[in-house]
Structure formats: C-alpha cells, structure tokens
Amino acid sequence: MTIQDIRSFNRFYTNVIGALDYSRQLYAPYTLTEARVLYELAHSPRTDAADLRVELSLDAGYLSRILAKFEQDGLIERVPSEKDTRRRHVTLTPHGREAADLLDERSQEAVGSLLATVPAGERPRLVEAMRTIRDVLSDGRAPRGEDVVLREPGPGDLGWIVQRNAALYAAEHGFNTDYEGLVARIVADFAEDHDPHLERVWIAELDGRAVGCVMCVRDEAPGAARLRLLLVEPDARGLGIGDRLVRACIEFARGVGYREMVLWTNDVLTSARKIYQRHGFVLLAEKPHRSFGVDLVGQDWRLDLHGAQD
Template sequence: MTGREVQQVRSFNRFYTNLIGALDYGRHLYTPYTLTEARVLYEISHGHRVDAADLRSSLSLDAGYLSRLLTRFEEGGLITRGPSERDGRRQRITLTEHGRATADLLEERSRDSAGTLLKRLPGPDRSRLLESMTAIRELLGGTPEHPAPVLRLRDPEPGDLGWMVQRNAALYAREYGFDLSYEALVARIVAEYAERHDPLWDRTWIAELGGERVGAVMCVRDGIEALPQETGGTPPSTARLRLLLVEPEARGRGVGQALVSACVGFAREAGYRELVLWTNSVLSAARILYERAGFELTAEKPHHSFGRELVGQDWRLPL
C-alpha cells in the first residue's frame, strides 16, 4: 500500500459524499432529515421488532446520539417506544402512521435520486458503473450472493462464560505475555458474575460475526464481588465495564465499538450515574474505543501483575 493509493481512496470518498449530499446537513433528499436520520428510519421501517440495542449495533452509533435522535423522532410523532417483547429492559421501536409515510417518502426520493444518477449515463457506462459498485462491495463488504458476515450481539448461552475465560487467557498470553495469574483473575470475575448477577443491573454480551463468537464484554455493578447474593435495596450508582475482548480476525470491523456502545447504552438505560473501567496502558486499541465512547482517563499507577511490569489505568464516563 502506498501513500498515493491512500489518497486515491480519500479522494473518492470526498467525491462520493458530495455526490449523494452526505454533507448537506438537514437537507437529505430535500427533507428536514439528515442522512443518518434517514438511515435510521430506513432500518426501523425494514426491520422486524427493532429495538434501540439492535440499531446501536447494526449502525455502530453512539448510544447517547441515538437516544437523542430517537427522542426527536418520538417528539415529531414518527415513532413510539415501549418495552421489547424479547427483553423488558430494551426499548422496542415502532413507526407511527406519520413515521411510515415519512419513511416511504424518503424511500421514493432515494429511488428517484438513484434513477436520475443512472439516467445521465449511456447504457455501456451504466453497466460499467454497476459492475464497479459490485466489485467495491465484494472487496470491502459483501454482495447479495456473498453477503458480508452479520454482526450480532446476544446474551450468553451455556459454555459462553467458559469461552470468555479461555479466550482472554490465550489472547493476553500471546499478545501481551500475561501469565496464568491473569487467567485466574478472569475466572474469578466470570464466576462472580455467574453466581451473583442481577439481570436488572448486570449484563454480558457475546458478539457473533457470521455466527462465530468473536468478542464479549460485561457491564456489572461496581463491587459486585462484595455484594450479597440477594438483590434489591438501594439502586447502585456506578457500573463497571469488564473483560472487553475482540478476536484478532474480527478487529477493525466494528465489533469492539458495538460492544462498548452496548455497555454504555445498558448502563444509561438501567439508571447508573457513571460507568468506570480499569485497564492497562499496553492495551492501546481498547483505549481508542474508550476515548471514542467519551471515557476520560482519571488515574494511572505502575504495578507488577500477570508476570509483567504494567501501568494500570482508571477510566470514567459520567452518564
């Protein structure tokens, strides 16, 4: 890969965003909706039993931004929200009659826009263009005949928690030289979750790409290991993100961002006031994900753990 090749890709991106009006804020397809808002309406109108968590993961949207967008839709009479049939803690999103009409209008104008673009070209050039578009999708994402693997976040099933222990131990040993004491720590965290988790306050997600497990994360009450097994009492104020994991072959495909967004969204919906996490400075890729989600580094401290000299970091996200 050369610098010139990178510039060609960036130049094409600038050209195409101008062509489709992606930069024309608030006037996508001559409507009062942005390109992102139009895409969310499209997903709701074409989905089956769509909920906010589905939209966050499928579109890789920040949980706070999506929440504000859905609130605007609700205030504008486009959608209604209610408890999901699959999980009462989730919000099921349904288009109103006005919302359906708006989505249909956007769909019609989108088809007209694409048709106008194609009409400018003679037949042979249209064929060339469509073949090139197919090639781009095939090389970078997928085609209808060979679709890109679908990213799905789900609740853990029997065997998944043991898989989390095994994959954390194996990957951190291979990539960072951690010894068996790290596996022991992960095993304790997972066992505490299995024994003490309360579905109202604690959640684990398993990420699948094309049906294969490629990642996981936990969101739990801070100090869950010290809490009594019985639930109830004063609602907790602090949640903790734990054991974020993305398999090497799935990195760069939005898995980590989807997992972090799911954790942030759950913590907000559950009513926590802040989300915290502890990590080590060597995990630079994870740091980027945390910063994008709005976490702030609050403290650093050198320590010797897992057979390594490390720098521990505390991160915090006010909710």
C-alpha cells in the same frame, strides 16, 4: 445437487423452523415478521426505517404499519435522523427492549430444545453444515459490521470468555495464567450471583461464532457500573465491534439508572483505550505495577452517564 434437491431441503427446513416458531408460540403476541423487526432493532446498528426495509426485504407500506403499531404500543420511538432529516431513526423504548429480550429468551429455549434431540457427537457436524451453506450462498462476501449480532450469553459462552481472554492476552501481551485465574473469578462471580436487571454480558456473534464480549457489573461505589472484559477476536477487528459492545454497555447502564461507569485497564491496550476515549471516558489515574508476569501501567477511567450522550 438438483433444483428438486434444494426445494426438498427447503420444505424440510421450513417445517423445522415452523415447529420452533409456532408450537411454542415463540413470537406471540407478535407475528413472525414483527418479531424479525424487533430483533433487528435490538441487534443492528442500522435503525433507520429505510435500512430496516432493505435488510428485511419488506414492502415500505407493510413496514410502516408495523412501526406504527410498535409506536402505539410504546415499543419504539421515531425521530428524524441527525444525518438526514428525510430519514426516520427508530429506537427501542425500555418496554420495547423488554419485549425483544423476551423473544430472544424464547428463541434460545426453542433452539436448545431442538438441539437436545441431536446426539452430542452430531452437533459439530450440524453446525459445520449450516456454516457451509451460509459460506457458499454468500458468494465469498467479506463480513461487515452490520453482520455482527450482539446477544446474551448461552450455554458455554461464559467459559468461552475465560478461554479466549487467557489465550489472546498470552499471545498478544505475554500474560501468564494469573490473568486466566482473574478472568475465571470475574466470570464465576457473575454466573453464580448477579442481578439480571442491573448486570449484563454481551456476546458479539458473526456467522454463528462468538467474536467478542463485554460485561457490565455493579461496582463497589454506590451508583456506579463497571465495564469489564472487553474483547474482540483478531480476525473480527476493524468492523466496529468494540465500539458497539462499549455502546451497548453504556446504554444499558444509563437505562437502568447508574450515574457513572468506571473501568480499569492497562496502557498496552491501545485500541481499547481509544474506544473508551471516543465514548467519553476520562482518565483518572495511572499506576505502574507488575501483574500477570509482565510490567504494566494500570489506568482508571470514568464516564459520567448523566453527561453528554453518544
């Protein structure tokens, strides 16, 4: 591989990305850099201005002007960091979240249009080539929690939720296919009939592959949201992904006006229960039962969304 080869590839790839961004006005009414800042604010736990500057390699003055524009447009709020008052903590407002979601939706559509021109049989090779480039240029760096992106599900992701839940719970807890049937029904109900303003699914993505998920849906009780199907792949545990997924679920539910969040789990899921406890969920009841081919103790948990916040 020569320097000229790399420069040639760079010109080609820049043209491809440029066509995606501008022919579809992907980032309008924002510039490409402004859209990158919005994306980071929506998906990264590092929301101090200093961290944004390092992550995006932006000049401090340039970033400050972008954030000032966002604040004037009602997209963000800036407050002193609780850990270091010299830092400014930046969060999206509901209006800012809508703008970020719209950009994400347009990005999904643009990439989908690009993939539509690639024969189905060639797509795995394309993805593997992209992953190879990232692996080689990352110099073997171990993944970190900030490398994980939380996004909405794309085509095939809901099926992935069913498949990975079935496989992992069978391998780790001995669940039979009854559990796969339950998950399939939950996912099918969401896919066929959900209110996008009140119900949502998050996929955690690391290095281009799904490594976790969670779901927020309406509960039968008035004013209550239900957290369902929290999952993190074994090789991605320890990066704080479960915490981020649960926090995203809680913040969404609180933001759209639910007064409480409930969930049902089993006592064998010790790691998940610790996450729920850290976020303020309170155990309401326990009941032994036999389901999915094993003896379990079911647990009902509740979080008051009007109480103490994370």
